[in-house]
Amino acid sequence: MKTRIILLLLTYLLSLSSADAGEYRDTTLRELTLEGDNIFSGTVYIEGRVTVNDSATLTITEGTRVIFRFIDTDNDGIGESEILSQGKVMVSGTEKNPVIFCSDRKEKGSWLGFSIMSVDNQSVFNYVIFEDSYMALHSHFSNIKLINSVFRNNLRGFQSQEGDIEIMGCVFYNNNTALQFRNSRAFVSDLIIRDNLGGMNFLYSQVEIKNIRIINNSLFGLKVRMSKAHISELTVSNSMQNIYGRGSEIYAKKIKSELSSLRGVSFEGSKVVLEDSIIFNNLLDGISLDNSNLETANIILENNGRFDIYLKAGAIITGIEKKEGVKIFEHK
Amino acid sequence: MVVFLIFLSFFITSCTKTMSHLNNQPEELVLSGIVKEDMILQGKIIIEKDLLIKKGVTVTIKEGSVVYIQSADVSRTEPVFLMPETEIVVEGSLNIDGSPTNPVIFKSSEKNEYWGGIIINGGRLSGRYFHISYAYNGLAILSGDAEIKNISLTDNRIGIVSDSGKTNIEDLLAVSNEVGMINNNLRLSIAHSRFEKNEEAIIFKNCPEKILNLSVTTNHYGIITNQSCINHNFLNLISYENKNNLIVTNLPSIP
Numbered sequence: 356m357k358t359r360i361i362l363l364l365l366t367y368l369l370s371l372s373s374a375d376a377g378e379y380r381d382t383t384l385r386e387l388t389l390e391g392d393n394i395f396s397g398t399v400y401i402e403g404r405v406t407v408n409d410s411a412t413l414t415i416t417e418g419t420r421v422i423f424r425f426i427d428t429d430n431d432g433i434g435e436s437e438i439l440s441q442g443k444v445m446v447s448g449t450e451k452n453p454v455i456f457c458s459d460r461k462e463k464g465s466w467l468g469f470s471i472m473s474v475d476n477q478s479v480f481n482y483v484i485f486e487d488s489y490m491a492l493h494s495h496f497s498n499i500k501l502i503n504s505v506f507r508n509n510l511r512g513f514q515s516q517e518g519d520i521e522i523m524g525c526v527f528y529n530n531n532t533a534l535q536f537r538n539s540r541a542f543v544s545d546l547i548i549r550d551n552l553g554g555m556n557f558l559y560s561q562v563e564i565k566n567i568r569i570i571n572n573s574l575f576g577l578k579v580r581m582s583k584a585h586i587s588e589l590t591v592s593n594s595m596q597n598i599y600g601r602g603s604e605i606y607a608k609k610i611k612s613e614l615s616s617l618r619g620v621s622f623e624g625s626k627v628v629l630e631d632s633i634i635f636n637n638l639l640d641g642i643s644l645d646n647s648n649l650e651t652a653n654i655i656l657e658n659n660g661r662f663d664i665y666l667k668a669g670a671i672i673t674g675i676e677k678k679e680g681v682k683i684f685e686h687k
Numbered sequence: 688m689v690v691f692l693i694f695l696s697f698f699i700t701s702c703t704k705t706m707s708h709l710n711n712q713p714e715e716l717v718l719s720g721i722v723k724e725d726m727i728l729q730g731k732i733i734i735e736k737d738l739l740i741k742k743g744v745t746v747t748i749k750e751g752s753v754v755y756i757q758s759a760d761v762s763r764t765e766p767v768f769l770m771p772e773t774e775i776v777v778e779g780s781l782n783i784d785g786s787p788t789n790p791v792i793f794k795s796s797e798k799n800e801y802w803g804g805i806i807i808n809g810g811r812l813s814g815r816y817f818h819i820s821y822a823y824n825g826l827a828i829l830s831g832d833a834e835i836k837n838i839s840l841t842d843n844r845i846g847i848v849s850d851s852g853k854t855n856i857e858d859l860l861a862v863s864n865e866v867g868m869i870n871n872n873l874r875l876s877i878a879h880s881r882f883e884k885n886e887e888a889i890i891f892k893n894c895p896e897k898i899l900n901l902s903v904t905t906n907h908y909g910i911i912t913n914q915s916c917i918n919h920n921f922l923n924l925i926s927y928e929n930k931n932n933l934i935v936t937n938l939p940s941i942p
Contacts, residue, residue, distance in 0.1 A: 431721040432741045531769060531808075552769055552808070552829060573829055573850055574769070595848065595869065616869050616892045638892050639911060660911050661887075661934050 373408070383424075395419050400459075401466075402426060407440035409473075414445045417482070418452035423466030425458050433489050434458060437467035443474055448482030450503070455484045456491070463531070464489045464510050471497040480504055485512070491530075494518040506530055512551075515539040527551060533572070536560045548572065554594065557582045564589060569597075576615075579603045586610065591619075597637070600625045600647075613637065619659065622647040629654060634663070644670035656681050722746055722779075733757065733796065737774050737803075740810065744779035750816070751789035756802035758795070772823055774803030777810035777831070785816030787837070795821040801844065807831045807852070814838060824848050825864070828872070840864060846885070849875045849895075861885060867906070870895055882906060888929065891916045904928045 376391025383400040389407045395415040402424045407413045415421065423436035436458075448454035458465035468490040471478050474497045483504040485491035491509040492501070498519040505526050506512035512530040513522070520541040527533035527546070532553040534543075537560065544565040548554050554572040555564075557579045566588040569576040576591035579600045586607040591597040597615040600622045610632035612619035619637035620629070623645040633655040634641040641659035642649070645667045651674035656663035659682070664672060667686040675681070716728060719736035722744050729749035734756045740746050748754065759773050769776060785791040791814075795802050804822035805812070812826075812833040818841070819825040825843035826835075832853045839860040840846035846864040847856075849872040859880035861867035867885040871892045878899035882888035888906035894916035901924045903909045909929035917935055 430723050432723070433721070574827075616871060616890060617866070638890055638913075639887065660913075661908065 376411075389413065395421060398422060400424055401436045401438060403436055405438050407438070407442045407444065409441035411442040412445070413438075413440060413442065415447065415454050417447055417449045417454065419448075420455045420457070423456070423458045423488075425460035425465045433464045434460070434466040438469045440469070440471050440478070441473060443476040444471060444478040444480070446480045446483050448484075448503075450482055453482040453484050453505075456486070456488070457484070458487045460487070462487055463508055468493050470495065471499060473497060485509060490514055494520065501525060506533065511535070515541065522546065532556070536562065543567065548576075554578075554591075556580075557584065560584075568592075569594070575599060576612075579605060591615075596621060600627065603627075607632065610634075612641075615639070618643040618665075621645075622649065633657070635659065640665040642672070643667070644672060646670060649673070651675055728752060731755070734773060734775060734802075737776070739776045740779045740781055742778045742810070745782065746780070747782040747784060748791050749784050750786040750791065752785075752791045754791065754793045755796040756793065756822075758797055758800045758802065769806055769808065770803040770823065772801060772803035775805045777805065777807045777812060780811045780813070781805070781807075783812070783814035783817045785814075785837075787816060789816075790837075790839075791817040793817065793819045793822070804843070807833060819843065819846075828852055828854055835859070840867070845869060856880060861888070866890060877901060882909075887911060898924050901925065903932075907931070909933055 373388040373390055376393055378394045379399050380397040383402060384405045386403040387405050390411050392412045396419050398420045400422050403426060423434060425434045426436055427434060446454050456469060465487040468488050470493040472495045477498045477500055479500045481502050485506045486508050488509040490511040491506050492513045494515040496517045500521045503524045507529050509530045512527045512533045514535045516537045518539045520539055522543045524545045527548045528550045530551045533548045533551045534555045537558045539560045541560060541562045546567045548569045549571050551572045553574045554569045554576040558581060560582045562582060562584045564584065564586045568590045570592045572594045574595055576594040576597045581602040584603060584605045588609045590611040593614040595616045596618060597612045598620040601624055603625045605625060605627045608630045612634050613636045615637040617639045619634040619641045621643040625647045627647060627649045629649060630652045635657040638660045640661055641656045641663040643665045647670050649672045651672065654675065662682045662684045664683045666672065715731040715733055717733045717735050718738055722740045725745045727747045729752050732752055732754045734754060756773050759771060783791050802822050804824040805826050807828040808830060810831045815836040818839045820841045820843065823844045825840045825846045827848040829850045830852050835856045837858045841862045843864045845866045846861040847868045849870045851872050852874065854872060854875045856877045857879055861882045863884045865886045867882040867888045869890045873893050873896060875895035876897040877895055881902045883905050885906045887908040888903045889910045891912035904927055906929045909932040911934045914935055
């Protein structure tokens, strides 16, 4: 019995062991802390948490498959295998040979996620596929560049808190929620966000958004709350709520919002400039303003179900010419 | 009120219980996190934080139960599952088994604070005689099946959202919601239901499969829909005494 306890203890201590710099190819990493400079290639299985120490780096080469074993000790259906990096990460897939993060179970929430925590140096993810995760890529107090990547079938796609983020050329689909930012600075361009339950969500952030298509997301397309946003070339289509802003300062140009079940664009307590945009075919209202100030130029409002413009609580809209057929309602 | 718990909740993550001194039975049950095994609940139930009924798990709430949902932390900014507000997400099965004299009640634990609502996300809801108030989306059927009878929805931002899945609703009463119902679901069947005193009673983005004896009265706006629904499905719908009875848009149907 005594021997067994000692063996168990040794096994446990080994499982918490750390590893010096190394190249990991076609291997399994279990409950490990990586030191120095590390490279993943081939197929790497992850069991439990693999930590990249704050003085270490992790490079993942093109074509690598990182497979997170589905481990669920608390039987909550959420996998527990993850990578937690406190050091710089370079994931370098190519168009032909992307890096794939997935699980041995094909279901949302099968692995916990790839988290980058408190890393000042920019980590880069290029041509990466994230699938079947709980929170696929999570940045906290970190600086990340994410390009040419795909997030599919995750409970949450990308999430940043207190970060400095660049995201370009990515596709998010079939996730519960696609992207969330809090207290972050973000530049987001050339994205397709489709068929998720929720689209893109900013809170207490400063953001520039350019050339984004947000389509068929059930609950909402774009939410901007208590943030400053500069938006151009944005198409939002077929959500319950397409574009929603609250307590924010927003400059938006070349916006197309259509086929919302409720409102094409809706602002509460916000200051907004909207130019060169078309708001049409929304079932309830085109533009809804509640206690907000909207300055417009060159806006087309067509075929919105109830009103093209709905004003409430002293909302002010300027720049709209009173064209025949534009339905404006002011709630007194 | 006699309160008892039929099946104990030690299967739940982050679950705490307040036990009474009488017969070792819980006075109230506090729940949050992921429900991992079947449960049958009755009495005072407090949903402290988001609750997820996972796939393969069945939760039954018996008649007379009152479910209090606490507000999300002010500092909370992201949804744990789907919404920033406290929510009940159903990926497994939820049976709400109220009775005419003892309905099941879902309400916010704080006055004038909204909670997220019950969200059916790939699961199944079977419910009768229950009431939902002060939720953002009282009942949102995003995907999955629902069989609902004798439900009342009051003072919600949106009473009910039906997106997809086989959904049968009978004897629904939606009163004083901002929006009574939004339907995107071609497989919705709704019968013997009333919508009253809502800001907007019904928004049909897609036409239900079947409408039978639907009464839409005394709302600010009655029905907002597109032409195709009028052509197919409105024979059994009565809309009157609304400030604006019917708005038919030229919006194209969504495939």
